[in-house]
Amino acid sequence: MNDSPVRVGLLGCGTVGSSLISLLQRQNSLISARAGLNVVVAAVAVRDPDRPRPVGFADAILTTDAASIVVDPTIDVVVEVMGGIEPARALVLAALAAGKPVITANKALLAAHGAELFAAADAAGVDLLFEAAVAGGIPFIRPLRESLRGEPIGRVMGIMNGTTNYILTRMTEAGAQYSDALAEAQALGYAEADPTADVEGLDAAAKIAIVASIAFGVDVTDSMVDAEGISSITADDIAFATRNGFVIKLLAVAERFDTDHGDELIAAVHPVLVPATHPLSSVRDSFNAVFVEGEAVGELMFYGRGAGGDPTASAVLGDLIDASVNLRAGAHGSIGSLGTPRIRPSDQTSSAHYLSLVAVDRPGVLATIASVLGDNGVSIASMAQSAADSELGGSLADDEARLDFITHRVGRRELTATLAALRSLEAVRRVGSVIRVLSEEESES
């Protein structure tokens, strides 16, 4: 064992940073035994030095001057767990330029500026590791980067946001109100500082952008991801899903298509009705799960805690040990240079859909609606009608009926035209939820 300690500069001491300090304190002898390292936190940057911290460390190492840490010659490795784009981006670039390996959990930063940061790490000849940025504590980035390096990846699909999975689980299983479930997720440390990023699908969009970049070797940024969140999911949608053998999940999907003009990609986040028989339907609470479909390996599934201080800090700690070992060996990893992606426009995508309408309850209305669907090439897989006095009819007037359709696969363009035509019908009072369905055929592909 090399007796000199690895001195860590920690940028941020919130949920993840304080858990990392605690893990390092608890696992010191294990790290020493397994990796021959003595890892010490030598400096900690925060915004508010007077805020109480759940972990103990010497006052002298606390500062509000993060910029001084990243150029401090006595700091060996920098861990960035402050979040946000700036000043995090400038600090990471400065640390890399100073020859320090960087570990970050910051998916927002990597999804917007990954290519720039990876190139900076390569130029400096040091590691930039980010296991915690995707799916929290699940070891997924390293298998994707290393174990699957020789594997053409066709699709990655998963539950990548713990906060929304927690909210949907509580709404489904306990009938919880959306706002109460969100407050619980925040109290448990799952949510981002601004939970809008979680509930509007932006956090998962950042993660799938990072995953798509690594899986397909191109520079996918979060601005290229078609993102939709869960804030419009209603208790009625959940009740319909439950009665019909589905569970609503927020899925992040990255898919590659071979075309005559080369590869095209889809990167998207949206709520999906997942069949209750599919393994993703049983991923509950803040757990995440990621499916990978490779050419030779077939289907793989990764499962574990996607959010929270300790699970996320566990992923950061693994990276910190790897980067420290590499630093001592004068080695570093690289994801290589990233090409330019060709993103398939969202109006050229297709999926089965769930479609909910409120219409006037009188003879001939259902036939009119069915013919609008048929005229637009939308094939109905199943249909259910609920009256005002039924379980799903709570918000209906006496002369209204609720119509819930599940369609076969329909193109986005045809669906948009169908919805416009339905809205223009005198007998349709309102078009409610329109949610993708993971069909059995997609589940098996």
Ligand code: NAP
């Ligand atoms: P957090 O609890 O809000 O902590 C952020 C920390 O950074 C705080 O200590 C804050 O200081 C400090 N900070 C923020 N801006 C700063 C600045 N300009 N200068 C110095 N310090 C600054 O956030 P978190 O939940 O630990 O998340 C950190 C990162 O990990 C984010 O990128 C997040 O996306 C990612 N992540 C989080 C989770 C999770 O479950 N929480 C999981 C995976 C990845 P004060 O304490 O003084 O305010």
Ligand code: HSE
């Ligand atoms: N806010 C994120 C989530 C943390 O809920 O999944 C993990 O990235």
